[in-house]
Amino acid sequence: MRNGKTLLLLAAVALISAACPTIDVAAGEAQVSEIEDYKDSRYRAIFPVSEKPNPAGVGMQPTAFNHFVHVKKAGNCMSCHHNGITVACTSCHTMEGKDEGGFVTLTAAMHKRHIAQRPEGTATPQSCISCHAQQTKSKPECAGCHSIVKPARSASSCAPCHNMTPSMTTEQMQQGSAGTLPDVEKLALASATIKAREPARYLTPEDGPYKVYIDGLSDKFGSNMYAHRRHVESVMEKLADNKLAQAFHANPETLCATCHHISPLSATPPKCGSCHKATIDPEQPGRTNLKAAYHLMCMNCHKGMQVARPVDTSCATCHKPRATQSLTMDSQSSGQGSITPQSVN
Amino acid sequence: MNRRKFLTILGSAGVVSALSTAEVKAAGGTHTFPYYDGSFGVLHDTTRCIGCRECEKACNKVNSLPQPKKPFEDLTVCDTRRRTSAYEWTVVNKYEVNGRQVFRKLQCFHCNDPACASACFAKCFQKQPDGSVTYDGSQCVGCRYCMIACPFYAPGFQYDEAFDPLVQKCTFCEPRLKEGKLPGCVEACPMDALTFGRRSDLIKVARARMAKNPGKYADYIYGEWDAGGTAWMILAPAPGAAAKPDGAMQALGLDTHLGNRPMGELTYGALGAVPMIVAFWPVLFGGAYAISKRRDAIHEAEKEAAIKEIKNDMTYAVNSAAHKVAETHGQAAADTVREAMSEAMQDKGGHN
Known part of the structure; x- marks a missing residue:
């Protein structure tokens, strides 16, 4: 054991800090008088509780959870506290899984997207992700984009939840992951985190073009006028009061990323034609x-948002037919000239 | 050649014939189609199809087919379950899955190992290395066995042609492929519901789409294995929780009971023996007929010789008897005996 001394030292430090609550109590007492009981409080701090010792105080960032708004929204404790006992998730679901929790890990309990239906009379548990996914599926204002894009599992998609305040100390993390952090401290951390959250400042409809003329492929039909601003305005209006969208659309360009997908978020994303070619590239048969x-982007979003108009097969609603006499000439020159300043291909 | 020699040759030839027939049968059991690496196919994603009939229109145009009675802009025709015919090589039909309209394009599937080709004794159908199943009508006798053999009811017959009617079906726009162009329908599809590519790539594309959109597609690529695999393959929408396992395909009128081996395998053994039978059986039975004919002739000749001998013996006996009568009773009595004996013999001979 070459690192034995260091480990012992660290363990000793951890023990001392756990067993010596004088400093913590002193810091917490003021807050306890402000907020009555952890159980009745607005916020929770959910730590990655683990059986394993965590001397370095590392691990997944804990989550500051606004219990209050979720209770209001769900109106039913059983959605989350599925066995009917209102105890913390981490008392049964730990990072390794425990017998009490059927060995369902904390990660699974929070993130499982598809949860098997439980037999009649037993509540089917919900995870954070599965409940949110239901919301994005069932609400037309969400379903348009979310029928096309699935939130990616990237660092930026973890951050909206896993973003504990930087004032959290290594000792607090150690205690939290051991499940021994006092409630008052958890509360302080959670409330500091949630209060520091600021809604993202989205790009405004005015930041994008007013109208876009799509004419790169025009052949049988004339160029298509896409009312870019009207579309962005309409979506932003519908999401104005949506708390879920505000919490998770974390970047200024998040809303743009449904149509302007794949490429990095940007206020000036590349044109569709940068990747999508007139004919399929044999190197990229999936594109x-x-x-x-x-067509897929427009129609699928309209379908998801339950926009009845236009009918898929009614070409002339979006595309003005070309005059017949100029058909041959235009089809020859198609793909070159741009009719307006904002031309996309 | 004597009889024994002939029979020996015949017998050994019979054994050889039986053996070679058995060989063809054995080959039929493990018949493998020469799989063409890099052959093309089309993936038809029915979740993308909007039933605009642009593919039908393009097919009609690039193949110079006669104009249909109803224009291609009339989308109500999709409501009826249409079939492909000699003049409509592709049709789009409407189905309902999970309360939603789903459209499916019908055309020749361009099987890896086509049943039409296995049934055609004039060898009009040919699987090409580019993936298409082509038809050359120059040898076609109009038997329409191909139409009976096709598990997808794709080929149509020119019933209205009085002289030299041909079988007609989707050609995979083989002439266009040779020019480096896409098939007419694929080029016209505004939704990429028809994706052209190498068959091996398309299977990967299909699986990738399923993985990317959980719950959207039925977990089945129609044509990956059906009827031994087809160049044109279909993705169907998920049929919903209540449906049967093969409900997704059934809902689109796709037969999932064709098996995963080529249709032709059922008949290659029997049909492979046909040339052997046609070539050899006339010799076999002709020889047998000749033997029996010759045997009859020999028998007849032997019989005639025997009768002649008996007749001679009888004549001698009668003569000697008459001679004796003439000695004892005189010449007149001997003549009477001769006459009576020859009459009796003629009667006997007549009976023979």
Whole structure:
């Protein structure tokens, strides 16, 4: 044991800090008088509780959870506290899983997207993700984009939840993951984190173009006028009061990323035609051709948002037919000239 | 050649014939289609199809088919379950899955190992290395066995042609492929519901789409293995929790009971023996007929010789008897005996 001394030292430090609550109590007492009881309080701090010793105080960032708004929204403790006992999730679900929790790990309990239906008379538990996914599926204002894009599992998609205040100390993390951090401290951390949260300042409809003329492929039909601003305005209006959207659309460009997908978030994203070509590239057989990319994006979003108009097969609603006499000439020149300043292909 | 020699040759030839027939049968059991690496196919994603009939229109145009009675802009025709015919090589039909409209395009599936080709004794159908199943009508006798053999009811017959009617079906726009162009329908599809590519790539594309959109697709690529695999494959929407396992395909009128081996395998053994039978059986039975004919002739000749001998013996006996009568009773009595004996013999001979 070459590191034995260091380990012992660290363990000793951890023990001392756990067994010596004088400093913590002194810091916490003021807050306890402000907020009555942890159980009745607005916020929770959910730590990655583990059986394993965590001397370095490392691990997944704990989550500051606004219990209050979720209770109001769900109106039912059983959605989350599925066995009917209102105890903390981490008392049964730990990072390794425990017998009490059927060995369902904390990660699974929080993130499982598809949860098997439980037999009649038993509540089917919900995870954070599965409940939110239901919301995005069932609400038309969400379903448009969310039928096309699935939130990626990237660092930026973890951050909206896993973002404990930087004032959290290594000792607090150690105690938290051991499940021994006093409630008052948890509360202080959670409330500090949640109060520090600021809604993202989205790009405004005015930041994007007013109208976009899509004419790169125009052949049988004339160029298509896409009312970019009207579309962005309409979506932003619908989401104005949506708390879930505000919490999770964390970047200024998040809303843009449904249509302007794949490429990094940007106020000036690349054109569709940068990747989607008029015919499928044999090197990228999975990438749709440009015409289909437009149609799939428009139609699937309209379908998801339950926009009845236009009918999929009514071409002339979006595309003005070209005059017949100029058909041959135009089809020859298609793909080159841009009719307006904002031309996309 | 004597009889024994002939029979020996015949017998050994019979054994050889039986053996070679058995060989063809054994080959039929493990028949493997020469799989063409890099052959093309089309993936039809029915979740993307909007039933605009642009593919039908393009097919009609690039193949110079006669104009249909109803224009291609009339989308109500999708409501009826149409079939492909000699003049409509592709049709789009409407189905309902999970309360939603789903459209499916019908055309020749361009099987890896086509049943039509296995049934055609004029060898009009050919699987090409590019993936298409082509038809050459120059040898076609109009038997329409191909139409009976096809598990997808794809080929149509020119019933209205009085002279030299041909079988017609989707050609995979083989002439266009040779020019480096996409098939007409694929080029016209505004939704990429028809994706053209190498068959091996398309299977990967299909699986990737399923993985990317959990719950959207039925977990089945129609045509990956059905009827031994087809160049055109279909993705169907998930049928919902209540449906049967093969409900997704059934809902789109796709037969999932074709098995995963080529249709032709059922008949290659029997049909493979046909040339052997046609070539050899006339010799076999002709030889047998000749033997029996010859045997009859020999028998007849032997019989005639025997009768002649008996007749001679009888004549001698009669003569000697008459001679004796003439000695004892005189010449007149001997003549009477001769006459009576020859009459009796003629009667006997007549009976023979």
